[in-house]
Amino acid sequence: MEKIVDQEAAFQARIDAGEKIEPKDWMPEKYRKTHIRQISQHAHSEIVGMLPEGNWITRTPTLRRKVGLLAKVQDEAGHGLYLYSAAETLGISRDELFHQLHIGKAKYSSIFNYPTMTWADIGAIGWLVDGAAIINQVMLTRTSFGPYARAMVRICKEESFHQRQGYEIMLTLCEGTPEQKAMAQDALNRWWWPSLMMFGPRDAESPNTEQSVKWKIKRKTNDELRQQFIDITIPQAEILGITVPDPDLKWNEERQHYDFGEIDWDEFWQVVKGNGPCNKERLQARNDAWNNGAWVRNAARAHAEKRAEKERTAEAS
Amino acid sequence: MQKNERKKKEPQKQANLFTNYTIITNQYNMKGNPIWEVFIRSKNGLEHRHVGSLHAEDAKMAMENARDVYTRRQEGVSIWVVESKHITASNPSENGEMFDPAKDKAYRHPTFYDLPDELEHI
Amino acid sequence: MENKNKSLIDYLLILGDNSLILGHRLSELCGHGPSLETDIALTNISLDLFGQVRSYFQYAAELTGGEATEDTIAMKRVDREYRHTWLVEQANKDFAYVIGRQFLFDAFHLPLLEQLVNSKDEMIAAVAAKSIKESRYHLRFSSSWMERLGDGTQESHQRMQTAINDLYPFTYEFFEETATEKIMHEAGIGANLKTIETTYRQTIKDVFAKANLEIPSAPPRKTDGKKGIHSEQLGFILAELQYMQRAYPNMTW
Ligand SMILES: [Fe+2]
Ligand SMILES: [Fe+2]
Numbered sequence: 001m002e003k004i005v006d007q008e009a010a011f012q013a014r015i016d017a018g019e020k021i022e023p024k025d026w027m028p029e030k031y032r033k034t035h036i037r038q039i040s041q042h043a044h045s046e047i048v049g050m051l052p053e054g055n056w057i058t059r060t061p062t063l064r065r066k067v068g069l070l071a072k073v074q075d076e077a078g079h080g081l082y083l084y085s086a087a088e089t090l091g092i093s094r095d096e097l098f099h100q101l102h103i104g105k106a107k108y109s110s111i112f113n114y115p116t117m118t119w120a121d122i123g124a125i126g127w128l129v130d131g132a133a134i135i136n137q138v139m140l141t142r143t144s145f146g147p148y149a150r151a152m153v154r155i156c157k158e159e160s161f162h163q164r165q166g167y168e169i170m171l172t173l174c175e176g177t178p179e180q181k182a183m184a185q186d187a188l189n190r191w192w193w194p195s196l197m198m199f200g201p202r203d204a205e206s207p208n209t210e211q212s213v214k215w216k217i218k219r220k221t222n223d224e225l226r227q228q229f230i231d232i233t234i235p236q237a238e239i240l241g242i243t244v245p246d247p248d249l250k251w252n253e254e255r256q257h258y259d260f261g262e263i264d265w266d267e268f269w270q271v272v273k274g275n276g277p278c279n280k281e282r283l284q285a286r287n288d289a290w291n292n293g294a295w296v297r298n299a300a301r302a303h304a305e306k307r308a309e310k311e312r313t314a315e316a317s
Numbered sequence: 318m319q320k321n322e323r324k325k326k327e328p329q330k331q332a333n334l335f336t337n338y339t340i341i342t343n344q345y346n347m348k349g350n351p352i353w354e355v356f357i358r359s360k361n362g363l364e365h366r367h368v369g370s371l372h373a374e375d376a377k378m379a380m381e382n383a384r385d386v387y388t389r390r391q392e393g394v395s396i397w398v399v400e401s402k403h404i405t406a407s408n409p410s411e412n413g414e415m416f417d418p419a420k421d422k423a424y425r426h427p428t429f430y431d432l433p434d435e436l437e438h439i
Numbered sequence: 440m441e442n443k444n445k446s447l448i449d450y451l452l453i454l455g456d457n458s459l460i461l462g463h464r465l466s467e468l469c470g471h472g473p474s475l476e477t478d479i480a481l482t483n484i485s486l487d488l489f490g491q492v493r494s495y496f497q498y499a500a501e502l503t504g505g506e507a508t509e510d511t512i513a514m515k516r517v518d519r520e521y522r523h524t525w526l527v528e529q530a531n532k533d534f535a536y537v538i539g540r541q542f543l544f545d546a547f548h549l550p551l552l553e554q555l556v557n558s559k560d561e562m563i564a565a566v567a568a569k570s571i572k573e574s575r576y577h578l579r580f581s582s583s584w585m586e587r588l589g590d591g592t593q594e595s596h597q598r599m600q601t602a603i604n605d606l607y608p609f610t611y612e613f614f615e616e617t618a619t620e621k622i623m624h625e626a627g628i629g630a631n632l633k634t635i636e637t638t639y640r641q642t643i644k645d646v647f648a649k650a651n652l653e654i655p656s657a658p659p660r661k662t663d664g665k666k667g668i669h670s671e672q673l674g675f676i677l678a679e680l681q682y683m684q685r686a687y688p689n690m691t692w
Pocket of ligand 2: 076
């Protein structure tokens, strides 16, 4: 018992000193579990996030938009792959993580349970959702677990074009016809609050924050990150000439931050619990892809085994 | 004929509490599929560096996957893939005996040797 | 001059539409593949194809003049004006269809590009020179999956053979020379479909043998995609492809 306490103290000291933890290093069980949960949730968000945007790939208004969106959604598959790989270093398989997702046990970012109705939604997602994700991900490049931090560095590098693409889509709409601008405003209206919810519950309702700060999974609290997002996003909306759907939004000279209205936490928890507009469709799509692909994965395995067998007999003779 | 054909087993269906589709448990390889480590030379003259990992059933597939996943932005001119299980890694709990003994061998470094400042080309 | 341009534009459509419609079919799969790795790989192919489309159509727009752009050409024609072959518009019924369709197209596309790099038309030659490397990789990718599925499990073998049986009869159309292709070939701009066919047959033979698959003996399907006669699937493809341009005409995106 004593020994574990010492080990944990030494472990924490390494993190405090800014050292990275690598997969084979000793780590408290809780550190391992928390990381598996957090990294896989993050990975699930990347691949479930492909669905609402993927929905528009075949309908982009131009070819230029098509290659941009395709490349973006493809990047998200890559992000999922990097993150599942990072989780796998902790001794859990990608298949097991998929299983947790498919049975509805694992969580992913709730924002992807909202529908993409119009082309402007693709702009709004890139601008707001990728924007919010980037704030989180930049922070995570300095997290204590080495494979997670390295995946984040790679992801942040790729992510930078996503938000620019989204904003450019919005800008083009806002500089377009009144109909286009209305489409952009409507998208902002629908995506604004869910974007703010992406940072998670209020600090007071977020019991894991303290531990996460200790392990450098978090360097800022949910509320701090949310405030940071609002402060940088409002001026961007002003350039577009559209407004966020919050009557209480006001610059606070004293705080040097925007004040904003109350988030509908009931909606937040309802969507987390699975009652969002598209939760079922998203899980259905992931399950379908998995089930339809089973015979393909089996074939690849069988083929590889046949090959290996052939090589063995060729060597033996 | 195929020894490892998981399809042959009766599929174990597990009702999903969350939605109404079925999860076929033996479609999941819980022990994990072969993982490959990917190393990329970003340009000639530089060494290959580890960039990440992926899943593949054989070397050919690993090479193609590595190309598609890790060189989409002109990241490389050469790829190595190696199945993770073939890598032998040092054990962090032995880091003391493995790496600390090198710490006090300052004489291996040029600054250990005192030479006059005016001396050149050495 | 007028006439020559007309044939050239027509030829660019024949070249570009195959890549457009196949790229579209592949793009439907993004996020729905059997593994993340295959998802990423198929999207790469789709992106390569759309890149080719843009080059062909930008050139065609320039030749057409007026209001024409790559997008009006891609998205504002009516069904009868599309010039792709039937093979590429076949649906993603399962992964075997995706791979079979890709392989059959690649086996034709690569030797086509190998000829077009020598086209007397500099633009076409330049597009072909860029595309040829992409196509070489596509063929490598699709061939290795043909082998994997053809010589994998019993189920995969059956699915692969079924897909090929359905798709192969559409490929004869590649080699039926239209009037436009004849003019372009004689002008040294277009390819000689006869010699392509020889290379194509050899690739099919080699890969099918390795993949443990039989070359279907079914007779050619009587299709005229290059003349603008398409299957019933095209209308649905266009409903998506053209949706924005039709619903919100004359806007900038
Ligand atoms: Fe991402
Ligand atoms: Fe992103």
